[in-house]
Amino acid sequence: MQSVLLHRAPWVVRVDGPAIADGAVAVRAGSIVGVGPAREMNKQYPGAPVREHEHCALTPPLINAHIHLELSHLHIPRCRQEVAGFTDWIAALLDLRQQLGATGAAVETAARRIMQVQHDSGVIAMGDIGNTDLGLRLSQEFPGALLPFREFLGRSPATRRTVREQLGREPDDKMFTAHAPYSTHAELIQSLKFRARRLNHPFPIHVAEPASEGDLLSRATGELYTFLRERGFLDDTYRPPAGIDNFGSVRYLHSLGVLDERTICVHCIHVSVEEVMILAETGARVCLCPGSNRYLQVGTAPAALFLRHGILPALGSDSLASNPELSIWREMRILQENAPDIDPARIFAMATLGGASALGLAGMYGTLAPGKSARFLAVPLTEKIGSAPELYEYLVTGNSEIQPAWVDA
Numbered sequence: 001m002q003s004v005l006l007h008r009a010p011w012v013v014r015v016d017g018p019a020i021a022d023g024a025v026a027v028r029a030g031s032i033v034g035v036g037p038a039r040e041m042n043k044q045y046p047g048a049p050v051r052e053h054e055h056c057a058l059t060p061p062l063i064n065a066h067i068h069l070e071l072s073h074l075h076i077p078r079c080r081q082e083v084a085g086f087t088d089w090i091a092a093l094l095d096l097r098q099q100l101g102a103t104g105a106a107v108e109t110a111a112r113r114i115m116q117v118q119h120d121s122g123v124i125a126m127g128d129i130g131n132t133d134l135g136l137r138l139s140q141e142f143p144g145a146l147l148p149f150r151e152f153l154g155r156s157p158a159t160r161r162t163v164r165e166q167l168g169r170e171p172d173d174k175m176f177t178a179h180a181p182y183s184t185h186a187e188l189i190q191s192l193k194f195r196a197r198r199l200n201h202p203f204p205i206h207v208a209e210p211a212s213e214g215d216l217l218s219r220a221t222g223e224l225y226t227f228l229r230e231r232g233f234l235d236d237t238y239r240p241p242a243g244i245d246n247f248g249s250v251r252y253l254h255s256l257g258v259l260d261e262r263t264i265c266v267h268c269i270h271v272s273v274e275e276v277m278i279l280a281e282t283g284a285r286v287c288l289c290p291g292s293n294r295y296l297q298v299g300t301a302p303a304a305l306f307l308r309h310g311i312l313p314a315l316g317s318d319s320l321a322s323n324p325e326l327s328i329w330r331e332m333r334i335l336q337e338n339a340p341d342i343d344p345a346r347i348f349a350m351a352t353l354g355g356a357s358a359l360g361l362a363g364m365y366g367t368l369a370p371g372k373s374a375r376f377l378a379v380p381l382t383e384k385i386g387s388a389p390e391l392y393e394y395l396v397t398g399n400s401e402i403q404p405a406w407v408d409a
């Protein structure tokens with residue numbers, strides 16, 4: 001049996017309990033076997049070699065629960081400082097993709113570079129959404145867990161038939177998902193979710209990102225409805241779902257029977273208290289993307305409300321098409337700016353445990369605890385940290401200047 005190695009640092013951030021000053025993490029054969037104050041770990045493992053991480057905090061690695069690597073070459077924020085609303089952004093995205101293409105060497109190079117940037121910034125796992133099999137190929141290269149989801153959308157009977165036929169041909173080890181309630185026919189969302197449920201894999205879907213998704217679903221009006229009609233994406237047979245007034249996207253998905261603890265509702269900006277309660281009751285996961293939401297000016301998600309209802313959201317960067325920079329450190333900072341009343345410890349928990357739970361990886365990642373992976377982070381502390389609240393403040397507001405080192409033993 002391999003021997004135990006102790007990693008000692010001025011601070012150890014467990015996430016599932018209070019941060020430990022002068023702490024140590026005991027590891028053996030790629031797994032954590034103990035976490036606690038250094039003196040206790042020394043007593044428990046007498047004679048074990050100690051690796052000192054001076055001026056560092058040991059933390060779990062980060063999880064980026066929502067990214068589109070395949071859009072990394074479509075860096076809209078680099079050409080446009082701001083967009084005039086959600087549909088203006090969709091139009092810009094479609095135009096740029098038309099210009100630069102959706103596949104090919106440049107797409108792969110950009111995606112690989114961002115994948116590397118994610119890992120260098122301390123990300124161990126990603127939920128990657130794509131419309132091709134690029135994510136699947138990248139998942140073989142990523143030195144962590146890259147979960148590739150192939151996303152479908154469309155409303156017409158022909159599209160639904162084509163997707164159904166494709167689903168029938170594809171092997172069970174591929175993960176498929178639906179884009180959003182506004183873009184994807186209810187029957188298609190159900191077919192995709194029911195397949196995901198049978199195969200027990202996560203099911204990420206964009207939910208309530210623009211306010212106009214609610215207008216489209218409840219009354220067939222609004223900016224998104226008009227835009228999709230003009231583009232020929234909605235024909236005049238489209239009707240709002242019958243019988244329910246003041247509909248919201250979460251209520252809509254609930255009525256389709258697609259919310260459960262493996263469904264990840266990404267964005268969740270325009271949701272009512274009642275809908276937050278539905279998410280809590282069904283156990284559905286929530287993933288917030290504050291950086292993308294800020295760029296698109298679609299509003300801010302009610303993060304504190306989720307926490308009050310016992311939901312610990314995950315964090316995602318979304319893609320370079322809607323976010324000037326893809327860094328979970330920066331996402332934490334933006335969330336903190338949006339919701340200064342939330343305890344920074346909870347925000348750090350979102351970036352770690354929230355993401356790991358959403359992606360079904362909490363057995364390996366999310367906290368520093370016995371049984372979990374011995375791959376974690378040593379975050380340099382550039383100032384003296386005297387208390388746990390100071391430490392979390394430092395971690396959450398450090399932005400993308402934080403450059404952690406991987407501890408890999």
Ligand SMILES: [Zn+2]
Pocket residue numbers: 066067068129206266318319
């Ligand atoms: Zn997205």
